[in-house]
Amino acid sequence: MTTRAELHRRQSLRAVRLLDQVPRPVLAVAGLHLLYAMLIVPAGSLGYDAKVSLFAFLSAMTLWAGTRLPAGYVALTLVLFIILMKAGEPELLYQSMAEPVVWLMIGAFVIGEAFTRSGLADRMTHAALRRFGKKGSLVNALTGLLFATSFFIPSTSGRAALARPVLNRLGSRFSARERQVLSVLAPAVILMSTSATLLGAGSHLIGIGLLETAAGQSISFVRWLIWGVPFAAAATWITVLAIRLTMWPKAETKTIVREEDPEAAPIPETMSPPEKRTLVLISLMLIGWMTDGLHGYGIAFVTMAGAAVAMVPRYGILTFKEGIRSVSWNLILFVAAATALGTALIDTGVVKVAEEKLSGLLLAAGQAPEWLLVLALAAVTVTSHLYITSHTTRAVVLVPTLILTARSIGADPAAAVFLGLVGMNYCLTMPVSSKALLLFYEEGDHSFSAKDLAKLSSLLAPAYIALMVLFYFTYWKWTGLGL
Numbered sequence: 001m002t003t004r005a006e007l008h009r010r011q012s013l014r015a016v017r018l019l020d021q022v023p024r025p026v027l028a029v030a031g032l033h034l035l036y037a038m039l040i041v042p043a044g045s046l047g048y049d050a051k052v053s054l055f056a057f058l059s060a061m062t063l064w065a066g067t068r069l070p071a072g073y074v075a076l077t078l079v080l081f082i083i084l085m086k087a088g089e090p091e092l093l094y095q096s097m098a099e100p101v102v103w104l105m106i107g108a109f110v111i112g113e114a115f116t117r118s119g120l121a122d123r124m125t126h127a128a129l130r131r132f133g134k135k136g137s138l139v140n141a142l143t144g145l146l147f148a149t150s151f152f153i154p155s156t157s158g159r160a161a162l163a164r165p166v167l168n169r170l171g172s173r174f175s176a177r178e179r180q181v182l183s184v185l186a187p188a189v190i191l192m193s194t195s196a197t198l199l200g201a202g203s204h205l206i207g208i209g210l211l212e213t214a215a216g217q218s219i220s221f222v223r224w225l226i227w228g229v230p231f232a233a234a235a236t237w238i239t240v241l242a243i244r245l246t247m248w249p250k251a252e253t254k255t256i257v258r259e260e261d262p263e264a265a266p267i268p269e270t271m272s273p274p275e276k277r278t279l280v281l282i283s284l285m286l287i288g289w290m291t292d293g294l295h296g297y298g299i300a301f302v303t304m305a306g307a308a309v310a311m312v313p314r315y316g317i318l319t320f321k322e323g324i325r326s327v328s329w330n331l332i333l334f335v336a337a338a339t340a341l342g343t344a345l346i347d348t349g350v351v352k353v354a355e356e357k358l359s360g361l362l363l364a365a366g367q368a369p370e371w372l373l374v375l376a377l378a379a380v381t382v383t384s385h386l387y388i389t390s391h392t393t394r395a396v397v398l399v400p401t402l403i404l405t406a407r408s409i410g411a412d413p414a415a416a417v418f419l420g421l422v423g424m425n426y427c428l429t430m431p432v433s434s435k436a437l438l439l440f441y442e443e444g445d446h447s448f449s450a451k452d453l454a455k456l457s458s459l460l461a462p463a464y465i466a467l468m469v470l471f472y473f474t475y476w477k478w479t480g481l482g483l
Helices: 004-021 024-040 048-066 071-084 091-098 100-117 120-129 135-151 156-173 176-196 202-215 221-246 273-290 298-310 320-326 329-347 350-357 359-366 370-386 391-408 413-424 435-441 450-478
Strands: none
Touching: 024 048, 048 071, 048 329, 048 350, 048 391, 071 091, 071 329, 091 100, 091 329, 100 120, 100 202, 100 273, 100 298, 100 320, 100 329, 120 135, 120 273, 135 156, 135 176, 135 221, 156 176, 156 435, 176 221, 176 435, 176 450, 202 329, 202 391, 202 413, 221 273, 221 413, 221 450, 273 298, 329 350, 329 391, 370 391, 370 413, 370 450, 391 413, 413 450
């Protein structure tokens, strides 16, 4: 006859076996969620709505950083969780798609597709590279071309996708080792040039959207150009110099390159009608972006208007179906839902309570020397890619904290957000740190290794932080940026 103690022991062993079958990461994530609940539920300073919103936000950060679940799906389900728990109204979900940043990104994807489909991208590539006969000059031209694409294509992965066929076209001109170095150089330039323009990355748009929601401030397209272009150019130059000094085969640097592959499709001498229409459209949009303070329509409206013109039936650059297919809808849903999570934190008072709780610590931070604040901000944001691999997720997680800290110590939230976003743009340590890196890392025999990337980053990360501090106390201060 089985005793009660024996029965209890068997049940305990069965439970242990079941736990052993559960993957360790799942147990870790579940344990963190249990810890969040234990800390949040007893918090007397938070109301019910605030507790649910804070739990959802912490859950999102954990799932983004610790699992392979699609980021958009995580954000969407947690917004639904807030609504199902009666901590928010259904409008929280509906209005998330009405955010200007959402429509700006939709329009930017369409414009980027038009730029590629029209043939203008190929023409620019051919024009930039055809006159150079030496490898060093050709690398410089390729760098300039990739830097320029940050003004036209709003996605780093989109720019990487455009650069990949360019490198394939130039492949016969370089040795195997040189092609490996170029597979590092191309995504590195793409990532370093991201800071040049407001449209350089979706994280910029998310950050500005959160800044407008939480602090009632913004950074105009022109202001970002003034602050961003010189820094991005300096960071790109340092990156290319470091790659050429540490990775490029020394004996082959000045070798004359071979002619282009005769089987490659020739570029027509005259521009085609789609190319002309694309060039005119992008020029008009640039004017519209730069003068948004005069006409008052905003960058998002100008971008969507340009996208609509690009898809005009019969006379447009691409069809409506092609334009819609070019949009990364998983990214759009992620941006919308993640913005809704941030809005819930603000509306339910979580941000206000956090500000009160951290007032003592933030007061001490406000008394710290300015150079120390800038150095700490740069170090935290530059290294954030090590523990938050998604570029857009870093913006969603860190920008609200930067705004909260800046407001609490009497600093300018817009300056803090700009510096933070520039720091977050650095993500060169691991292949998983950026989709642009992964596109080239998975190219096969002519791709770089993770060891190459880590070695390069050990030099560039400190240099990038130092460059941010140097720019802050020189050029940025002179042009009106200051905490």
